[in-house]
Amino acid sequence: MTAPRDSPPPTPPPPARAQALLDWFAAWQRDLPWRSAQPDPYAVLVSELMLQQTRVDTVKPYFARWMSNWPTPTALAAASTDEVLAAWTGLGYYNRARNLHKAARIIAADHNGALPRDRAALGALPGVGPYTLGAVRSIAFGQPEPLVDGNVGRVLSRWTASRLPATSTAGKKALWSLAQELMETPPARSAPGAWNQALMELGALVCTPKKPACSSCPVAEWCAAHAAGIADQLPVRKPKKPPKPVIAAYLLLMRDDGKLWCGQRAAKGRWAGLWEPPGVEGPDSASVLQATFDLGGEHEVLPTIVHVLTHRRYEVTPVLVRSDNAAPPLAPLGYVAERWISPAAAVASTSGFSRLGARLVAAAAAAGQDL
DNA sequence: AACACGGGGGC
């Protein structure tokens, strides 16, 4: 029973691989605000929600402000939706803020203000999907729950040289299955939080999307993609669709004191609950805006603003109008509230404006100065 | 299975 001489190096028993990675993590892990030997489960939940599809460095200042504003689930539960959204302004994917807020209210009402350790109860909280369930259970409670995020998917795809796209159904199934299996090996099972964070940290610091630093990798000798020299070609990605173009026109109605007439978007959909100057989407948006607000009189068309989201490319025509202090109703355009807002308040990062809304306000303020 | 949902940082 001898292995053929030219076969890949024999794979050591899993515990050796796992221990190598755990040792690396112990030596090289970053000092992050939500990391602690005895983590606060609520802090873990907040950080994990903020980190969904968002980089660590982006999250840091938001996390600090959030924990300062609302140090406990009970404190967060008592906050208003507007306050919560304002604190999230600029972070994107605003439904995460709504979910965190709802989760806090459930925790306060049903769990005595403490995160439930129970798998089903935790997974039932809004915003807690498979990844976050694994993160909170393993990191906050030390429970042997696997997780797969973008980093782990990349690391494990390379480790096994998997040709399945990590985002495909089959690929995800294989990755979660492997993550589960790894979690059951002795060193991982004894340190679930460190193990999961080690996989993610490796993906963030060493096993990066481009130019992975295999020479610094603690588990390179067991990596199938590295052995085959294809680490930088994995994971296989699914072709992505181009962003959809959106034509829009926005009304910048400016009062004598410089304030702008703004509306709050509906609670569902893009920029849910956020404020912005009133706008219309569609190829005929400019004429619709014209008709809706009867812009026959004096108005100024400002330079087009291009605002790119992941799946949308906005081409916005801002129309500046001097108000005679009339305040047209915005409900017909789908807004659920309306008020005059000073440009300074709108552009401040705690205002509950979308980035596009803030850009429009800034454009209005700049143009208004020249008049 | 596909889509909706933001924004920013690195190259």
Place this chain on the structure above:
DNA sequence: GCCCCAGTGTT
């Protein structure tokens, strides 16, 4: 300009 990030919820 492109990639992709500590993903989840809806259809």
